[in-house]
Amino acid sequence: MAIRTRVTDLFGVTYPIIQAGMVWCSGHRLASAVSNAGGLGLIGAGSMKPELLAEHIRACRMETERPFGVNIPLIRGDVESLVATALDEGVRILFTSAGNPGLHVQKIKDAGAIMVHVVASVKHALKAEQVGVDAVVAEGFEAGGHNGLDEITTLCLVPQVVDAVRIPIIAAGGIADGRGMAAAMALGASGVQVGTRFAATMESSAHAAYKQAVVDAGDSATVLTLKPLTPVRLIRNRFAAEALQAERSGAAPESLRELLGSKRERRGIFEGDLEEGELEAGQSSGLVHSILPAAQVVAGMVAEFRAVAAELAMLGSGIPA
Amino acid sequence: MAIRTRVTDLFGVTYPIIQAGMVWCSGHRLASAVSNAGGLGLIGAGSMKPELLAEHIRACRMETERPFGVNIPLIRGDVESLVATALDEGVRILFTSAGNPGLHVQKIKDAGAIMVHVVASVKHALKAEQVGVDAVVAEGFEAGGHNGLDEITTLCLVPQVVDAVRIPIIAAGGIADGRGMAAAMALGASGVQVGTRFAATMESSAHAAYKQAVVDAGDSATVLTLKPLTPVRLIRNRFAAEALQAERSGAAPESLRELLGSKRERRGIFEGDLEEGELEAGQSSGLVHSILPAAQVVAGMVAEFRAVAAELAMLGSGIPA
Secondary structure, eight states: OOOOOHHHHHHTOSSSEEEOOOTTTOSHHHHHHHHHTTSBEEEEGGGOOHHHHHHHHHHHHHHOSSOEEEEEETTOTTHHHHHHHHHHTTOOEEEEESSOGGGTHHHHHHTTOEEEEEESSHHHHHHHHHHTOSEEEEEOTTOSEEOOSSOOOHHHHHHHHHHHOSSOEEEESSOOSHHHHHHHHHTTOSEEEEOHHHHTBTTOOSOHHHHHHHHHOOTTOEEEEOTTSOOEEEEOSHHHHHHHHHHHTTOOHHHHHHHHOSOHHIIIIISOOTTTSOOBOOGGGGGOOSOBOHHHHHHHHHHHHHHHHHHHHHHHTTOOO | OOOOOHHHHHHTOSSSEEEOOOTTTOSHHHHHHHHHTTSBEEEEGGGOOHHHHHHHHHHHHHHOSSOEEEEEETTSTTHHHHHHHHHHTTOOEEEEESSOGGGTHHHHHHTTOEEEEEESSHHHHHHHHHHTOSEEEEEOTTOSEEOOSSOOOHHHHHHHHHHHOSSOEEEESSOOSHHHHHHHHHTTOSEEEEOHHHHTBTTOOSOHHHHHHHHHOOTTOEEEEOTTSOOEEEEOSHHHHHHHHHHHTTOOHHHHHHHHOSOHHIIIIISOOTTTSOOBOOGGGGGOOSOBOHHHHHHHHHHHHHHHHHHHHHHHTTOOO
């Protein structure tokens, strides 16, 4: 039985659960597994060159007949080429983040594709709506990876975005189970985007050591750092401690950039270097206790959502918890 | 019709809505108004000497026959005297925060009173349960005023505390309406503690200018600062900008303490100095659009909670949103 919202109608999927595009985690295997389970899988182009993205799109189409999409970070130097590749390969759902959606919306809409942009404030949600995107992801402070400057949490951001725009809203940041999904929908979201929980699935292309680090993480395991560059949430390790220390002692952006160096994300997430790599993950890591097949994550979220919704309704009707 | 949970059973109230103890906001007028409306009002002892606390308790008892409580920050130098005053005056519900609950639990339990402690991490929730408190408030990063060190948001903290302890859990941080209340209960909380929304009510003893600043605040209006001392969330103003600037340039705790000086909270919240005062408030300020009677806040939250719960249940049953 479907859970039907404006978001499932927009994408043509069964459940309003979207798997976030995540560097080094979400290739065709993860995206197709989520789409086959009734959610919306996204191929994360963040760690791919255009040719590799094309290969993943083709592979994904072999693995599922259901809708899937591509996530493209707009800060990429080759963003034009990535967008063109996705459209040329027939992708009709594009998620964009970290940049100005207005520069790309015309081309995407002209191709008949749906465009969804990730925002971290009401201001950016309004701007995205104004330029013509079809939906926004409202992503809170607890989310893993790159993060907004205003540090607004999902619980506070989602209802304010709901009150401000008319297009459908997808909540992101801190959602790893059916409880979080029900909470997000209670706030007015028409769907949820889930990253960290899917990063630690069988089909995620992340290194086994990274997945285990997510499983081992407790509630206080992640931290938002590198704020003078681009704020990023990651699991605390030697690299994170150095970055925090530099930040606290007032280091200039240049010296932080030097400390960061290059390929830290690859080292942490894909190569499994738990000390010197960037282990991007959300606060919801503390809610992830095992590495599961993606389909089991989707089914578990849906079942728990239904149970929680029924319990809340009983409470609302005066039946004791 | 009541909304009955473990928390309403514990306190003997009609709705699982607790008004947070807030310095310079929550005297007897606010506490009795919330209790008369079916929630649990708390007199915030944070800005009171023992004699003044006793006066407020007596006045509150004149104004309501329903249960009310007192909130005592355990970092106060005269904490023993405040606890003794509350118990001597017959208060049987004590909320404590910012300190070690184990030092006070015996005396409070011996007096036959209920003790609830505010925590910001799973570790502190487990410790509070172990020493024998009756319930915990799990308070997230988005909350106003003094804040935890781990920056865990309400959405991520509450379900992890729910999974870790057996005592009832009250969610706090970011909750200002029935949507937030439903979200918190979906996460497994048995009640909510609400600060900022009640700080901007008619019965709040805060200055009119402070209440208006909460109403005027947008989603990005607050910031967590003074982290090397005690992290505190406040509305951005001249003082907040100076504190942030000092923090970013790596200022030592001593110079931050000097910058803070004394009576900043009083200046901002009670005297309404919008530039040099400390305007403690949560991220949910962005959800507060008018100064209302406290009873209307309670009734509005309850009605919205019921509506949201019913909608979620329909979604869960396959009925489109």
